[in-house]
Amino acid sequence: MSVECLETRDRLVDFVLAGLSEEETLAVSRHLEWCAACRKEVGELQDGIATVGWALEPAAAPPDLEERVVEAVAVAAGARVRERRRFRTVSAVAVATAVVAVVAASWAIALVSRVDQLRATQQRTEERAAQLAELVQAFGGQQIVSVRLGPTVGHAGGGQGWVVSSGGQASDWVLVVAGGLDSAAGPYRAFVVHDSGVELLVGTLVASHKEGQLSAYRFGFRQDLRAYHSLVVRDASGAIVLRGAVTAPGSA
Amino acid sequence: MRELALGNEEAVRVLYARFSRPVYSVGMRILGTPELAEELTQDVFLAAWRKAPRFDPARGRLSTWLMAIAHNLAVDRLRHDRGAARPPLVLVDELPEPHDLPEEDEAALNRETARRAMATLSPAERKLLSLAYFHGWTAREIAQADGIPLGTVKTRLRTALIRLRRSQMKEL
Numbered sequence: 419m420s421v422e423c424l425e426t427r428d429r430l431v432d433f434v435l436a437g438l439s440e441e442e443t444l445a446v447s448r449h450l451e452w453c454a455a456c457r458k459e460v461g462e463l464q465d466g467i468a469t470v471g472w473a474l475e476p477a478a479a480p481p482d483l484e485e486r487v488v489e490a491v492a493v494a495a496g497a498r499v500r501e502r503r504r505f506r507t508v509s510a511v512a513v514a515t516a517v518v519a520v521v522a523a524s525w526a527i528a529l530v531s532r533v534d535q536l537r538a539t540q541q542r543t544e545e546r547a548a549q550l551a552e553l554v555q556a557f558g559g560q561q562i563v564s565v566r567l568g569p570t571v572g573h574a575g576g577g578q579g580w581v582v583s584s585g586g587q588a589s590d591w592v593l594v595v596a597g598g599l600d601s602a603a604g605p606y607r608a609f610v611v612h613d614s615g616v617e618l619l620v621g622t623l624v625a626s627h628k629e630g631q632l633s634a635y636r637f638g639f640r641q642d643l644r645a646y647h648s649l650v651v652r653d654a655s656g657a658i659v660l661r662g663a664v665t666a667p668g669s670a
Numbered sequence: 671m672r673e674l675a676l677g678n679e680e681a682v683r684v685l686y687a688r689f690s691r692p693v694y695s696v697g698m699r700i701l702g703t704p705e706l707a708e709e710l711t712q713d714v715f716l717a718a719w720r721k722a723p724r725f726d727p728a729r730g731r732l733s734t735w736l737m738a739i740a741h742n743l744a745v746d747r748l749r750h751d752r753g754a755a756r757p758p759l760v761l762v763d764e765l766p767e768p769h770d771l772p773e774e775d776e777a778a779l780n781r782e783t784a785r786r787a788m789a790t791l792s793p794a795e796r797k798l799l800s801l802a803y804f805h806g807w808t809a810r811e812i813a814q815a816d817g818i819p820l821g822t823v824k825t826r827l828r829t830a831l832i833r834l835r836r837s838q839m840k841e842l
Contacts (some may be wrong), residue, residue, distance in 0.1 A: 425761050426795065428824070430828075431809060431824045431827045431828050431831070432808055432809050432824075434738070434831070435741075435745070435802045435803065435808075435827070436741065436745040436746060436806070436811060437743040437745075437806075437807075438808075444759065457729060461729060461730045462827065462831075462832060463832070463835075463836050464735075464737075465731070465733050465831075465835040465839075466732070466830070466832060466833075466834035467733050467734075467737065467738060467741055467789065467831060468731075468733060468734040468737035469737065469743060469784045469787050469834040469835065469837075470784075470788070470803050470834070471692055471695070471696045471737040471740065471784075471840055472692055472733075472737070472780045472781055472783070472784035473781060473784035473785045473788045474692065474695040474696060474781075475695065475699075475785070476691050476695050476781065477689075477691070477694055477695045477698040477707070477721070478690070478694075479690055479691065479694040479707070479708065479711060480708065483690070483694075483708055483711060483712075484683070484690065485683065486712060486787070487686055487690070487711060487712050487715045488679050488682050488683060488686070490715070490716055491674075491679075491715055491716060491719045492679055492683045492731075493721075494716060494719065495719060504742050528675075534814075538822070544779035557701055564713065573695070580749045585832045589776070596746025605713070605716075618697065619705060619706065619709060621709065621746045622709065622712065643713075656750040658777065
């Protein structure tokens with residue numbers, strides 16, 4: 419056995435248990451590309467890992483998860499344009515569709531605009547968002563918070579988010595739209611942030627029907643989102659790439 | 671797998687029907703909430719689609735491959751959410767209690783076989799594997815917490831995993 423094999427074998431338990439750093443994982447993976455003996459060892463260890471997972475008490479996934487998974491893969495593979503999800507209330511359907519359409523148009527322009535044009539686009543987006551906020555409030559006094567997302571130091575891109583809360587009268591929800599992100603650093607996840615700093619997952623940003631644009635939304639938060647006034651987007655390494663705080667709170 | 675790589679919906683549904691429950695169960699056990707388990711399940715099938723062109727059945731079983739993806743993503747997420755803080759010390763028996771949830775015959779058979787395999791582990795092996803698998807501890811973290819030499823931890827974990835595999839192979 420070569421010295422490299424010995425060094426790799428010493429790391430294989432941590433490798434199969436996801437306990438190595440990114441650099442170490444890459445080094446082991448490269449070794450496995452050509453070393454059949456070490457690959458055999460990894461295969462046997464992974465069979466053991468799989469056994470632990472199979473032994474778990476089965477948990478029932480929500481019935482609609484299958485459609486979400488199928489849609490996510492189909493959209494990622496370019497086999498299907500993302501379809502509108504079944505929402506719980508008509509008002510949520512109208513607002514979410516309208517918001518996405520508004521932002522899609524705005525950001526499609528913004529992504530190829532100069533900075534001064536970007537500011538004008540942002541202002542038009544906010545005006546439309548204010549109009550939509552009035553529309554949402556007409557459906558039951560929900561508070562809608564608009565959040566402009568800007569890039570953190572060393573990153574590019576931008577976006578917009580909406581946090582809609584009803585104070586317990588209906589399901590709260592969040593919508594995030596973003597663009598200009600480096601696809602190599604994904605997948606990206608959006609989080610809504612409580613004033614105390616606690617983060618709740620909104621979802622993984624996936625391609626929308628507009629080229630270069632990603633979106634994530636989540637309905638049915640159990641938490642009361644009235645105290646959540648900011649959003650962050652993290653890349654695959656966990657670094658925050660976009661961040662924003664409330665720009666236009668509205669109240670019931 | 672070729673159809674999966676193309677994003678064929680039927681291929682995704684076939685894979686989902688076979689593996690969504692154990693994948694979701696891994697998410698619930700490791701990450702703790704339905705929301706995160708749903709997110710993990712979606713990420714696992716997306717990763718399976720991305721990696722499908724590289725899957726080689728000669729190198730291992732599809733179920734092993736997919737469950738490895740599920741565990742890796744779950745632990746990555748657990749560590750991300752935990753940040754740089756040292757993982758809390760837990761001493762619980764992670765072997766699940768019997769559950770009455772109806773299962774497909776294949777899944778039930780897999781689970782029973784796996785549970786019998788888990789029963790062959792010693793208490794020390796189960797504890798080490800529990801810390802590593804469910805709580806994302808590295809071998810070094812386990813060694814430091816328990817005061818056991820690192821090499822001993824790695825050897826015990828390896829022995830446990832190989833024993834699980836051999837136990838399963840006997841039943842097939």
